[in-house]
Amino acid sequence: MINIDVINLGPMDNCTYLVTQGKEALLIDPAWDMNFLIHTLEEKQLHLCGVLFTHGHFDHVKFSQELLTHFGLKAYLEESDVPLAGLPLELLHTYQGDQTFEIGPFHVKIWATPGHTAGCVCIQIEDALFTGDTLFPGACGRVDLPTSNPRDMLASLRKIASFPEDTRLFAGHSYGGRCSSTVANEKLHNSFMRNALRWEKN
Numbered sequence: 001m002i003n004i005d006v007i008n009l010g011p012m013d014n015c016t017y018l019v020t021q022g023k024e025a026l027l028i029d030p031a032w033d034m035n036f037l038i039h040t041l042e043e044k045q046l047h048l049c050g051v052l053f054t055h056g057h058f059d060h061v062k063f064s065q066e067l068l069t070h071f072g073l074k075a076y077l078e079e080s081d082v083p084l085a086g087l088p089l090e091l092l093h094t095y096q097g098d099q100t101f102e103i104g105p106f107h108v109k110i111w112a113t114p115g116h117t118a119g120c121v122c123i124q125i126e127d128a129l130f131t132g133d134t135l136f137p138g139a140c141g142r143v144d145l146p147t148s149n150p151r152d153m154l155a156s157l158r159k160i161a162s163f164p165e166d167t168r169l170f171a172g173h174s175y176g177g178r179c180s181s182t183v184a185n186e187k188l189h190n191s192f193m194r195n196a197l198r199w200e201k202n
């Protein structure tokens with residue numbers, strides 16, 4: 001069983017996720033304050049075996065260079081978002097679309113969910129789905145940015161809705177103080193997801 005810690009960092013309510021199994025750790029979207037994250041890992045005596053980005057926006061990736069260099073790691077990023085990320089290629093493990101990765105003891109399933117950006121993905125580990133800026137509790141990410149696509153967003157919201165109802169969702173920001181939900185909750189309360197599902201029927 002994995003353990004998930006939510007770490008809120010920076011001025012934009014970013015959620016960085018520390019996923020652990022025993023002493024093995026993954027970081028998802030390490031944002032803003034690398035000193036804090038490095039210190040947290042060392043204090044908990046964790047072994048960082050991987051870093052994954054949900055997409056390439058600066059508030060999710062920009063400051064990670066120091067952390068990646070410190071631990072000698074490459075971060076997983078969908079290829080379409082490499083230009084947005086602006087990180088040196090030698091610090092990135094790039095891939096295309098849906099993927100499965102074995103990282104340390106973690107079985108990581110990547111689901112391509114474009115819309116907010118072309119390279120947005122949701123990251124599934126066990127029953128947890130890290131949705132980045134594709135889905136927030138009760139909302140979805142902006143679709144008016146470079147490489148955004150509103151039609152793709154609708155398909156991506158339907159993709160998330162197709163997960164088992166008790167799937168735990170963890171978003172890229174805690175706007176309104178909340179960053180987690182479930183698929184069942186979103187199908188009831190997220191008007192963007194409901195519209196996406198209704199749109200499919202017509």
Ligand SMILES: [Zn+2]
Pocket residue numbers: 055057116133141
């Ligand atoms: Zn974003």
